[in-house]
Every structure is written in C-alpha cells, then in structure tokens.
Amino acid sequence: MPAAQTSTRDRIVVAAARLIQRQGYVGTGIKQIAKEAEATLGSVYHFFPGGKEAVAVAAMEYGREEFAAVLRTALDSEDDPAAAVEACARVLATELRASGWTDGCPVTAAALETLGTDNEIQRACATALSAWQAQVADKLLRCGLPAQDAHNLAVTVINTLEGAEVTAQVNRDDTPLLLAGRHLSRLVASYR
Amino acid sequence: MPAAQTSTRDRIVVAAARLIQRQGYVGTGIKQIAKEAEATLGSVYHFFPGGKEAVAVAAMEYGREEFAAVLRTALDSEDDPAAAVEACARVLATELRASGWTDGCPVTAAALETLGTDNEIQRACATALSAWQAQVADKLLRCGLPAQDAHNLAVTVINTLEGAEVTAQVNRDDTPLLLAGRHLSRLVASYR
DNA sequence: CCCCCTCTAGAACGAACGCTCTATCCAGAG
DNA sequence: CTCTGGATAGAGCGTTCGTTCTAGAGGGGG
Helix, strand or coil: CCCCCCCHHHHHHHHHHHHHHHHCCCCCCHHHHHHHCCCCHHHHHHHCCCCHHHHHHHHHHHHHHHHHHHHHHHHHCCCCHHHHHHHHHHHHHHHHHHCCCCCCCCCHHHHHHCHHHCCHHHHHHHHHHHHHHHHHHHHHHHCCCCHHHHHHHHHHHHHHHHHHHHHHHHHCCCHHHHHHHHHHHHHHHCCC | CCCCCCCHHHHHHHHHHHHHHHHCCCCCCHHHHHHHCCCCHHHHHHHCCCCHHHHHHHHHHHHHHHHHHHHHHHHHCCCCHHHHHHHHHHHHHHHHHHCCCCCCCCCHHHHHHCHHHCCHHHHHHHHHHHHHHHHHHHHHHHCCCCHHHHHHHHHHHHHHHHHHHHHHHHHCCCHHHHHHHHHHHHHHHCCC
16 A cells, blocks of 8 residues: 555546646556556556546546646736736746646647547546636636626637747747736736 | 659658647557558658658658748738738638648647657757747738847747637637637737 | 669567456455 | 455456568669
C-alpha cells in the first residue's frame, strides 16, 4: 500500500490528469498512468471499467475543477474587471513557468486528438471550456457589464488565454501570456 | 503508380500534414500516412530516412506555408487593419466549417504532444507561429501602427485565433471565431 | 547489351499498446 | 472462527507501433 493518505482512485485520476496534460491522450498509456499513480493495472480497471476513455474523462473533470479554482482566485483578487482578467493571465504565466513550461491547459491536447471521434472526452472538454467561460462571464456581469457583452467577452478571454498559453509553452517564454493579459484588459475596459 | 501528377514525396507530406492536423502526431501512424498518400512504407523511409519525426517536420513546414497563404489573402483583402484582422477570423471560420470542423491549426496538436521532448517538431511549430505573427505584424506596420504595438498585437491576434479555433472545433460552432474577429478588430482599432 | 541508381514493395522484428483474465490479499460481517 | 466481496497484483492475449531489411521494377548511360 504505497503512497498512502490519498485513495488509489484519486491517485489514478490525478496522475492521469497530469500525464494527459503533458503528453496528450494518445501519448499516455494506461500502464504509465498506473505506474505514476503507484497503482496496478488491476486497480485501474477495477475503478474504471470503461477503460482508458473513462480514466481520461475523470481526469478532464479533475483538470476542469483544478483550473477553475485557479481562475476563481485570480478573478477574485481584483475588483476591476479589466484588472481581474489581467490577473488571470499573470497567474497562468507564473504557474506555467514554475512547471517548466509543461503544465498548460489540461484539456486542449486531449480535445484536439479526439476531434473526429464524437466521444465522452470531447464532451468533457467542451464542458470544461464552458465552465471557465461562465466564471469569467459571471465576474464581468457582477462588475456591471451588459449581459451580452459579458458573455461574448468571456468566450474570447478564455480563448485568448488558451492560445497564449500554447505559444508560451512552445517558446518557453511567458511573454505571450503577459501580452494577452494586457490586451484583454484593454479590451474589457473598452466595454465599460 | 497511382495518383499520378504529384510526386510521391509531395503526396506523403500532404497526407501527413492533413492526418497530423486532425489526429495529432502520436495518433498518426507511419503506415497510415503511407496508405493515405498511396505510397508504400519503403517510399516513406526512402524520402525521409529520419523516420516519423522527419515526416512530421516536413508536414509542419507544409502546414505553415498553407496557413500563411490563407492569412496573406485575408490580410490583403482589406485596407483597414482592424477589418483585415476580422477578415482572418471570418476566413478561418468558413474553412473550418467547410472541413466539418476537423481541419484546425496544423501545428497546435503536434506542438502540445511533443512539449517536453526538445525536438525538431517543437522547433518547426515555433517557427510556424513566428512566421504567422510576422505576417500580421507586417500588415499592422504597413497600416501605420507604432512598431512596438504592431508586434505585440500580432502575437495576441494569432494566439486568440488559435484559441478560438480550438473552441470552435470542440463545440462544432464557429461563433468563437467570429467573436474573436470582432474583439480583435476592436482591439486593433483602439491602437490607431 | 548490361550496369547502376533511384524508387517501389512489403515481409519481418522487437517493443509497446489496451484490455482480459485468474489469483491473492485482507478487513469486516455473521 | 469462516465467509465474502472490494481491492490489488501482474501474466498474457491479440494487435499495432516505428523501424529495418531484402528484393525487385524501371529507365538512362556506358
């Protein structure tokens, strides 16, 4: 019984989330997940009879909540909506750099790999993106922006952060994220 | 000698580019590339002794030029820089929809899958992103924007389009791209 | 004519894949 | 104590992976 304290199931989900975030869905093997989680193959299939796809769905949900928490903290750290959006970009930049540029968006890679397949993973990724957009929209609404503007802006805010994060990872440089923060901040301010 | 007219090498590169764009680098097999290109495994390794990675690098370069051509046409279709940027988003939306939401950015998936590996594929992806940014920056410069603003904006323009395209693919809906166009247009206009 | 070189063709290899299966462990119920 | 069922453990299945290798097809120069 290694790596006690946390349940085996949780360790599997966390390990899967981290590995898929870094190597994608196809590039991550079930055996690798088991090894990283200090579990065995039998345990993985015990908790996830649906196999690799079921593990990935659980991992996407975990990643969604993890990222949502980061977003919430950043959004709540500033009263002004423009400043709040910029804070999100700053936090992402800090965390990405701290991870050695490896831990980007937890769902993008898996989403792109499973595009044509109409599966549960796609749905989980879409749900995550919607949830994050809703968080930003909620903040903008509470700051008094018109409903339509708030929802539209929230979509672009998340999308720009996603794109900037990818570029930051590829270049191993957080400038794209910081620029995204500055530009998004200016954009949001222009709607006040 | 099936599928004449085009050289075997070119068919391999084009097929690889399309497959990697849709399924990622890891998810695309060498044998699948050969089959799709109507070539044999021997031909693939004849033209690309470097193996799968060499094929992928050539595919990334092809994708870079293909996307650059689309970008060039869109940017040249409008005089006003804000309108030009919005035209890019519109063209991407049209093409993405026409492909059945499968043909997104030709390098993002491969870039994310090979993040920690410090290989040629990473370099090819970074080069592609830089090239596209340079095209946008050039347009903004020619429209009279200050050099610093033009270069910074170009980074965010490409990143936002990338992120919006991913969301559009996941949701099978081009709204994210159209919103990106509107917001980027407004952002660019605010720097005039 | 033959030689040679580019390109095509696909069998075969070891490794890794997702998954199934049986066996074992062990805490708690009776 | 025995019994039971959730949890753990990993060998082994068939398949596919990237790669290597040998063999042949085809055509221009000696």
